[in-house]
Amino acid sequence: MESWILITLVTIPGVWSGNWGVRLENQCALKGMSTVIKCTYDYPSMNIVTSVTWYKAIRESRGLMLYRLSSLRKPRGHFEYQGDRWSDCKLKINNVQWSDEGSYYFGFETTLNRWTSRTHAYLSVKELTTVVQPSTVTEGERVNLTCVSGCSEPMDVVWFRDGQPVSSVVFQASRRDAGRYHCAILGQEHVKSAPVALNVQYAPEKVKLSLSPVGDIMAGDTVTFTCSSDANPPVTESGYSLYKDGEFIGSGQSHSISDIQPGHMGRYYCQAWNNVSRMINSTEVLLDVKYPPMNISVSMDPPHVVEGDGVNLTCSSSANPAADNYTWYKRTAPSSSSSLLQVGSGQMLSLPVMTPSHAGLYMCQVRNTAGVSNSTEVQLVMVEKQSDSPPFPILAGIGVSFVVTLVIAALLFWKKWRTSADKKNAMTDLKQGGEEPIYATTTDAVYASVHMGPTSAPLVSAQASASLMNSHHHVNTVHNPTLDDDEVTYTTVTINPRNKMNNGRTPQDTRCKPERSDDTVIYATVVT
Template identity: 35%
Template sequence: MSQRPAPSLLLLFLLMIPVCVSGVSSADWDVSYSPSHICALKDSSVIMNCTYTYPTGHQIRRVFWTKGAVKEDGEFIDLSEDPEYIQRLQYLGDKQQNCTIRLSHVTLKDSHEYYFRFTTNKYKWFGYPGVTLTVTDLQVESPERVTEGDSVRLTCKSSCTLTDRATFIWFRNSQPLTTGIIGNQLNLWTVSREDTGRYSCGVYGQSYISPAVQLNIRYRPEKPVISISPSGEIVSGDSVTLICSSDSNPPAEIRWFKGGTFVGSGRIFNISKISSDDSGEYKCKSINEHGEKYSAVTLNIMYHPKSVSVSISPSGEIMSGDSVTLICSSDSNPPAEISWFKGGTFVGSGRIFNISKISSDDSGEYKCKSRNKHGEKYSDAVTLKVMYPPRNVSVLINGSGEIVSGDSVTLICSSDSNPPALNFSWFKENESSAVGSGQSFSALQSGRFYCQAHNQHGSQRSDAVTVTVHHGAGRNVIVIAALSGGLFIIIIIIIFIIQKKRKNRRSIIHEYENDSPRTGRYAALDPKSRSSDVYNTLTTVHPRPADHQSGSIEYENLSVQSQHMGKIVG
């Protein structure tokens, strides 16, 4: 349907003037609107109350409402034929005097001036001026900046004053509010962060709700919370993420601290390949223009034992009989189980290993093993040196304890001590003064000798040993035995002596037969022609009977030869 623009005021005026008829005036023609101005809420239903009059004798042929637009033929457009109104417009009047209509679901586009038009069997009438309809929506007006603790007033505003008396309703996050409503205003006293939300308003009995407005209440940060990822056990070498969550408005700036040291910024703090050095207390600081708050959290990193070491108490010199404590220090998480070893032998467990009344048998290398579920490690070995005075002191005889006059025997003093004994004293029983010093001692006389070993921790004496010095013929054999070093040499010597004896026997007989009586047995042994040794040796020989004379000579000669051989060997 084509239409023309609305007619000019002059044209409208002319259209309203009826053709004059005898006995009829314009005062008999009228259209009345009540009210003439309507402010309606968007999406509501509007009733335009209307009455009209016309002279007696006229019959109504057609009634309709229009916005003033005309068709090509010059006739006004009937809204009931307009596609935008056909479903929403309802004529409530009659064809006599009531011209009321209802317009449903009004929109902002429906804001216009509307007119009633009627036609009789004789004339047409246009109800000018018409009724003005203004359709309005609702808008929530709120302060731009609200801080926690402020008092806030929200206003539900429309572009015109609603014709019908309105009862306003309010919503926060689509939930109705029941307090603080005065007229078209919502009053919030001493707002808190809980009042933050989206606020909208409406009119009771109407479906239309205003667009929501965010009430942004600014406040300082709440205490931040740190979450750790992964949330389970953290092992050395893992990658760990710390996340700081903080409730604040405006959003807070986040700073990270380890202890009191600044380590980073931003809501997320990453640590790649974490180590035990990263263990400790971490906190994030949440700060905005209204204040600041700190969190607290401990980062507990699991790792295998390291830095395992042993300390000894007392730390100085350890004496036999002391109580000694070995302490194993180990850096590990979780705490490690401690085992103790002496050499390769397990000797105990626990961080502290005590040895009461320590002895030299406890000397040696000790180490501890630190072990947890992530691994194990040994300490370096520490040497436990136990100091003690000499003990087990004894005398060793180098050779035999029997010697002959003029020779000596070597005595050696042996002892067990720590530190080793450096001072040795030698004593002869029943004598108060020392007869020698040093670890070895040469005994030249018979007696019972003992040694005494000394170090800085004390001394101890040995048991006594007996040294016997022989005088006489036995000396040669003893010296030979001592110097020969074995029975084999002694046998050879005896054979040599026997052979020599036989030879000498023949020589002695020969001398005896050729000598004069004056130069007999005793003359041959004249001391002037013999050595003093031989003479001394033979002074113990006694004369024999005549029938045994030759045998005595052999015995004496054997003694002489033995003595001479002893001299040679010696």
């Protein structure tokens, strides 16, 4: 029995078994983790360990100094001795911090002596490091996540983006993948790396144009256009452009128009661009400017009003919103507002029967929700009604036309008569020349050739005289005073016989060969 007790005592470290000594192992720990520095010690037999102590070496100006761990300003329980008083001297350090890195020594005391290790265990403090490659990408590019610990021992890690778990460490980046990534030790998620941002660039989206002030915009107000967008990289000041009805207005994120007028009304939109994409349009915004009635005009139909006729006065204007009230006034005195008499309402003033009392100056007043404005005064003039008889100019025109017609008819008649006379004279000349007479169709015509001296009256032959005495006659004598005295003057004598012979020839007509009708031609030559 005593032999077994001796063998057990010999095999137990520190009892009859060896020399003084401490064996330590270096350790790598991640910041925030708990780690154990492995340690064993030995001592000669017949010594009983009475106390154990861990030290940390701290370099000072006077050299490397060892301080008991219990004397360091650390939270309670930060250092935890997990060894015993036989041979195990391991040390656990909870929530390792950067300040824990350094050299550690172990010492103990026995009933016979004390011992401090001549070597040390070095604790390296590392941390998890997140690597995002590349950290700035254009939407659609490939991204790879890597977690680096710094310690050689393998560790299982998990990934988070903005606190949310990430399932894959390799992916095609989209704008929703942008954020801050970190890795952590599986099961000890409080031990994590510093976050690293993934920057995913993309073209502008949600481009929006807004107007200020909000609500109804009145003429004369100041209006500010502001363009915004969601883009990465953000759109710069020069990356915004403002357009009205397709026409360029200006650059910049904000654009103001003071003293807004109806001419500024239209459809506006803005464009945004960055280095990823260009010219992304916002939706159109309608700028509606409210203004009181303007450009008021009054028209009359008909423009010239005759007494007793009807006339309509129509008032028109430009307004936004449209005019909803029209009032008509007539001026009763040369000036002053009190001389205006309201005579009607509505866009049209109708006067069915024009009388002298209706003539004068009229004005139209137009009103909408934005204000009220007056037209200029217009003069309504009445023209007196004329009688039913045609006016003097018309009668004078008719008289002149009638006189001209008579003159033309007289000229035509004279021309026809002259032509007939020329023919008869020509027939008389033929008779004197021995030619056969040409019998005219003129009723009871007598042709006489009369040769007249310059001062004597024409003589007619006895035969012609007898015929003239027994007949109703008319003699036409044609004499040209410009001819010489020996020229022949032809005289036409027309004889209407009282009685006609049965054979149709007059008693004096003994030279007519053919049978004739009652009409008889007598040729006479008179020489003076």
